[in-house]
Amino acid sequence: MDACAAQGIPMAVVTADETAAAENHLRWLGIRQYFTAVIGTDQVERGKPFPDMALLACQRLGVSPAEAAVIGDTNGDMRMAKAAGAAVAIGIAGGINAGLAASAAAEGPDANAGGNGQAAASRVTAAADTQAAGTLLPDADCIVSSYAELGVRRITR
Structure with a gap:
């Protein structure tokens, strides 16, 4: 998360939890400051695996879904990413x-x-x-076993 923040990469949390509960968990973990948006299931009509939450997160971050990476631990996360048109769906297992x-x-x-x-x-x-x-996670584009396996770099076009 530090590497993303250092490069100015906006991040959001998209969760099946209610937004208030997610906000409390993030503050308790001491990581709330990393996320521009927190999207709980209470903010959309349809939750995962529908694209609504990911699309709302992208809108709030000001990024196109085609430029977004979704990292999740359920196949519902992977399906949400695909339905939203995310660039990549990364399963963490x-x-x-x-x-x-x-x-x-x-x-x-x-x-x-x-x-x-x-x-x-x-x-x-x-x-x-x-x-x-x-x-x-059959719908994942790739699977990692920990966040340590992920790298961050900006691709300019």
Whole structure:
């Protein structure tokens, strides 16, 4: 969020929650200042997966949907992005299979040929998360497991 703010990229939160609740959560997290707009389901007639919330966010940000990236954790978010004509729909799927990592690590050092059970757990979890995310977010253009995987750069035309 700091990188987006530093480059002057406007951001909005679009949530199935009521706007007031979302505003309170963002303030509690200490990140409200990053968002130009907060769009709750109470501001539109139709919620996700319809495009209304994303279109309202783009209007408030002063950007065309074709220039917007939507990052979400449900397929409803991905469908909303597509219906609104967003440039990209990015699914974030971190921790889908955290339980799988714990079970792989519990198998101990013999869990893989290299003798490192923790490394095996990480590989198993990453592969399972990717597979599970593809199943849970089939309409995503791409899937990441954390915000750390995302980069920010402005493309000038």
